[in-house]
Every structure is written in C-alpha cells, then in structure tokens.
Amino acid sequence: MSTIFAFALGCGTKNRDDNWLEVFYPDPYLNPDPKLIEVVREEVGYQGGNAALELTHRQVQHLAREWREAGFEHEASYAVAFQESERPVVLTILETDAEPASTPEAYLKLHLLSHRLVKPHGVVLSGIFPLLPNVAWTNEGAVDLEELPERQLLARLNGKLLEVNSVDKFPKMTDYVIPTGVRIADTARVRLGAYVGEGTTIMHEGFINFNAGTEGPGMIEGRISAGVFVGKGSDIGGGASTMGTLSGGGNIVISLGEGCLLGANAGTGIPLGDRCTIEAGLYITSGTKVEVLDENGGVVDTVKARDLAGKSDLLFRRNSESGAVQCRTNKSAIALNEELHKHN
Template sequence: PILGYAAGNQALPFTSQQAYQLADALKGIDAAQSALLSRLAESQKPLVATLLAEDAAPSSTAEAYLKLHLLSHRLVKPHAVNLSGIFPLLPNVAWTNIGAVDLAELAELQLEARLKGKLLEVFSVDKFPKMTDYVVPAGVRIADTARVRLGAYIGEGTTVMHEGFVNFNAGTEGPGMIEGRVSAGVFVGKGSDLGGGCSTMGTLSGGGNIVISVGEGCLIGANAGIGIPLGDRNIVEAGLYITAGTKVALLDEQNALVKVVKARDLAGQPDLLFRRNSQNGAVECKTNKTAIELNEALHAHN
C-alpha cells in the first residue's frame, strides 16, 4: 500500500518519505533492508522500486538491471532468469569516475572538468558496467575488474586473471581459474581451468542457440576453444578449437580408431581428451573406454 503496487512486474518511483515508511514497515521483518531504505531516504537521487511477480522478459530498464544484479549477487544462476530482449532496454552510456553519463552530455561534462583542472575519466562506453562497481562477491579474485560485466555469476573460489573475461548471464560455479573468455550463456563447473587466451563460443554470435557449458574438473588449454558443451573431466589441447561440426577421430583405450564422428556427438561425454595429431593434423579424441563402451555411449547420446 505504501508504493501503490497492484500486481505484475512493475518499476515504481517513490519518494524519500515513502522510503522512510518502508524502512519502518520492514524493521521487524528484515533489519538489513530496513537500514538500507533509511539510507536511501537520505539520497537526492531518484528512487525506484522494481517488483517482479513473475519471471517474464524484462519490460523496463529497471527490470533489466535488477536481473543482472540478481546474477552477480549469486541469487540466481545463468539461464535461471528470463533475459529475452534485454539489449534494447539498456542504454549505451559512458561509465566514468563520476558514474554513468549520458553520451549526449559527456562532451560538456568533460569540458567542465578540464576548466576546473580535473579529469573526467571514461572507463568504457557500453550497455553493461563492470560488475565490481556494484558488487564484489565473497571469496573471489579478479585481476582486471573491467573484464567482468555486471550480470556475471562468479562463484566462490574463482580467480579471473588479467586475460580472463566473463560476460553477462555466464560465469563459474567455483572454485576455478579463468584465463580465457567465458562468453554469454556459458557456465563453467567447479574445479575447471580455462587457459590463457582460450575461448568458449557464446550463444549470441551467429544466431547460435546451443548452450555451451564446461563440466567439472575440465582443462581448456591456452588459445584453445570449444563450440560444444564439455562433460566432466574433459581436456582440450592447447591451440585446438573444436566446433560442433569438427570431424573427430575417436580412439579407444588401445589408441585404435573406433570411428570418425562430429564433435557434437561427443557433447557432454565425460573423461575425454581432445588433441590434434601433430603428424597428420587430424583432430583426435582419446578416452579410457573400450571400443564397445564407446559405441554404446554414442548410441545412448543420440
């Protein structure tokens, strides 16, 4: 009743007076939120309460930002919330040392700063700010904070080194080491290591709709890449990029050729080693299973 909320997903502007009223109403329910509302009531900035009754596609900028925050606060995991149509709702702005600046106002503010002997520093011009300007999850290391966007899910125990990058609606279960690119939509299981400069194919480029994921205990070597989901304990040799259509020579435990398959047929299978034969250039997949077990696994997967 304080905000006049009726039903559905809404972004409702509210006043400082309403913030005090909400803080008072929440005292006995959630002391932390009550204290936060009391602080917000002191602000001169516009206040907006975003209420989500259902997980529908975002219909406002406030809804879009809220869902990105839910991901980075680890309240939901990637793909757990509907982010359909988020791009048109996010304005392209300059993220600066004084906060977000409308691009139409940027030149004037830069001039004003210089006239005062100051510098207005522009960190990026983008729809997404860096995550750490809004939340730093517990138990993580991020060497270059500009390389983790708001909307990334960074699990406890994760280290993101300087060459690592994590997009929105993507992330890591943790613990893990990220020295490569975790593209939009990709989720990395616990104990996995993405080597320097490696790549995971996202779901945004090329109209792709295959959800790429990395299982637990995987290693993707430096400058390697994947366009298929990896099962647990998979290894991809450094420099080898596997796309869904890559022809792979499947070898059994005796290194005998079982058959040649497309990489997509091996998606999600555990305990695989992908490598390139240095003599003939063929992409090979080595496993500790027998030829019979391999054929059974392939048929079950299909």
C-alpha cells in the first residue's frame, strides 16, 4: 500500500465556465493513514497519482459512512458537513510532492503551509501562479472578474453592496486558516500560504507573503517577502524588509536565524545567522561593501556582504562620519519584550 504525501476534503468556488477560483480545506492531512485512502480508492475510484476529484453528494455520503465504519470519525464528520454543501466539493490527493497541476492542488499546498504542516520551502510550489486565477475577493467570497459587474449590479438592485476587498491571486490567510497563538493586527496583510509560528505578533504594517513566515515568537512590523523564513525570537522593525526571490534576490534564499533584529526601515538581501542586528535605516544587499572591524574598532578587511551570509553574532551599522557600512561582533543578543509577546 503506497504512502500518500497529502490529502484533504474541501469545498470551493467555480466560475460559469466550471473553472475553480478557490478551494477551502478545513483540515488537510500530511502523510494520511493509508486505510483512509483505501476507502477513497473503493468509493470514488481513485487510481493513484496526484488528483483533484470533484465529488457528488452521494459520493460524499458514501465516504462519510465508510470512514465512520473504518474508525475515522473525525474525517467522517467533515464529510457529513459537506453532504449538503451548495459549493462544489473536491477531494484532493497528492501522492507525491510534485509541481501542482490544478487550482485545488495549488490551494492544498498553500493550506499545508498556513496549517503549519510544512515550513516554507518544504513543499514544491513551482508553476503555482498560472493555477491561481486573479479574482475579486468580496464580502460574498471569490468572484470571477468577468462576472463581477453583473454581481455588483444585482447586489445594488437588491439594496445591498458587494464589497470588493482586493483583486489578487492570493486570498488573505485568515479567511481560510487562523493559526493558534498569534496576533494579527491587519489580516489583509498576511496571504494564504504564510507560515505564522506560535507566539508571532504582526502589527498593522507587518506583511507576510506566501511560502514565507516565522518560527515564532517574534514581532513583525515590516515585510517578510516570499521565500523568507524568520527564526525564533527575531524581530523585524517598522518599515524594515527582507528581499525575497521574487523581488530581486535571485536564487538566494533569504532567512533570519534566532534572536535577530532588523531595525526600523532596515533590510537584508543576504541570509543572517543567529543573533545578528542591522541598524535602523541600513539596507544590506549581497554586493554591499562592508568594512569588517576588530574588537577595537579597527578595519581588518573589506568584503562584500555575501561573504558574511549566514554567519552569526554580527552587527551591521553605517559609520556616521565616513558613511561606510561596517560589521563587528554583536555582543548583545536581542531580548523580546515578554509582555508585548503574550497571546493569552
């Protein structure tokens, strides 16, 4: 009996052309019990491989019954809830972590990240953008852009307002997943596919892209770009940013280790090790010339910032007189304010 990488039962939205706009999976699984999948093989004819199977109400009903008889009460309860769904129901099975081939597959992988089942870079997302249609995210859910004018008119004629919150490929995470133990001041600034670790606080100007996130705890007042992962106890100050692979970082995977601090309006285009600090207003890119200082403040070498990538206990600063970017050993680790980071 072959193992399955991921599995989920969900419901979603289609447009008039029967194309998927989005899918909601309330309880996705990583490496599900093979017996759970065996029921699927028998009831819906799953033949293996990666597949998104749209189910009839009768098939959902049969799955609920068979899962319950097999002892999968939790899974059966979700199937029961979907039996009378007005939305199309889909059973998505990923036998392998291959490049997604459909919108339901793409949405399952984004859910795996936001449910903390995999960490950023822990799942293949190549080719995901063409599978995520650009839609209007409204107070009535996802709406196809071509159908939006008619939907807006119908709402007005019925004395209502169809509010368009955004037009984007990605929905906000909290419409699909709310991780435990986090604070998010502005939910629109965290995309589905973000990994938000326990104890993370995201302030109003904080932003986390998909396939990026925080180990937690940490305070995020700046931008975590796609592909960037921030370690335990690290803070990103107001207006600070990290360079993602989609915003000029090339193939370099940017990350911050534990106990790091990006000061206000600072930024990094290189990965940082543990206990590193970049002072406020200083943006380090891989090609930035950096003077390396000894313990007495003397210059011992001049290197490019990429040569310091991934090293721990570094303090990056700009010399206020010469304007040179300098680096010295960071003698003080960053201590989080425990009161600010409480989530109970």
